Amino acid sequence: MLRVEALDVRYGEVPALRGVSLDVRAGEAVALLGANGAGKSTLLRAVIGLLRAHAGEVFLDGRPLGRLRPERRARLGVGYCPQGRRPFPGLTVRENLQVACWAGGAERTRRVEEAFALFPALRDKAAVPAWQLSGGQQGMLAIGRSLMNRPRLLLLDEPSLGLSPRLVDEVFAAIQAIRAGGVAVLLAEQNARLALEACDRAWVLRTGEVAQHGPARELATSDAVRAALLGG
Numbered sequence: 001m002l003r004v005e006a007l008d009v010r011y012g013e014v015p016a017l018r019g020v021s022l023d024v025r026a027g028e029a030v031a032l033l034g035a036n037g038a039g040k041s042t043l044l045r046a047v048i049g050l051l052r053a054h055a056g057e058v059f060l061d062g063r064p065l066g067r068l069r070p071e072r073r074a075r076l077g078v079g080y081c082p083q084g085r086r087p088f089p090g091l092t093v094r095e096n097l098q099v100a101c102w103a104g105g106a107e108r109t110r111r112v113e114e115a116f117a118l119f120p121a122l123r124d125k126a127a128v129p130a131w132q133l134s135g136g137q138q139g140m141l142a143i144g145r146s147l148m149n150r151p152r153l154l155l156l157d158e159p160s161l162g163l164s165p166r167l168v169d170e171v172f173a174a175i176q177a178i179r180a181g182g183v184a185v186l187l188a189e190q191n192a193r194l195a196l197e198a199c200d201r202a203w204v205l206r207t208g209e210v211a212q213h214g215p216a217r218e219l220a221t222s223d224a225v226r227a228a229l230l231g232g
């Protein structure tokens with residue numbers, strides 16, 4: 001479904017990704033691992049089109065995305081949940097979900113209900129302004145928002161960041177439910193143990209390059225992966 005080929009991304013003169021290639025198959029969950037600053041967020045931003053590649057290409061269903069803007073990529077079925085949550089603070093939880101949805105009427109109501117089914121804690125807070133949510137609830141709302149247009153592929157950037165272990169478990173259970181619904185997931189995550197448990201395959205980035213990739217079960221026991229994740 002997604003193929004990233006020999007991608008180079010720079011911030012000004014500074015290279016952030018060098019020759020990165022990876023792929024995600026339909027319905028599959030793929031982990032993108034790496035230490036702080038390895039380039040995980042940069043890769044997701046390039047896939048959704050917020051950053052322009054200096055070289056290389058992103059393919060969706062075999063078609064090059066070229067310079068397509070993020071909203072066009074979203075229309076093709078790519079959902080993106082950036083790091084750091086950030087709901088609209090003055091809108092209620094329900095409104096935050098509604099404004100993220102292109103569909104209207106009964107279809108929109110149905111999709112809001114789907115988000116509540118995935119995160120029951122949000123249903124209890126439906127009429128509450130988003131600024132009153134805990135960090136964990138904001139994380140759930142962010143994931144719920146990114147699902148409102150029924151993506152086929154969801155790009156998730158560090159959903160566990162700053163959450164308590166209980167909430168991390170909840171978010172990962174939701175990721176499994178999202179997958180079970182047939183959505184492919186590309187998950188950037190610093191918590192390698194959890195991500196490798198949740199995913200089929202994984203890529204490890206180290207200072208902007210692919211250090212290793214393979215089945216998650218194999219990488220979970222690899223010393224080289226451990227070294228890359230520690231930045232050593």
Ligand code: ATP
Binds near residue numbers: 015034035
């Ligand atoms: P983190 O977990 O901290 O988000 P990451 O693996 O997602 O790490 P990126 O955020 O993609 O890494 O950063 C990759 C590299 O690009 C780092 O060296 C970072 O300092 C640099 N970088 C990221 N964003 C910018 C920016 N807006 N301007 C300049 N350099 C940047």
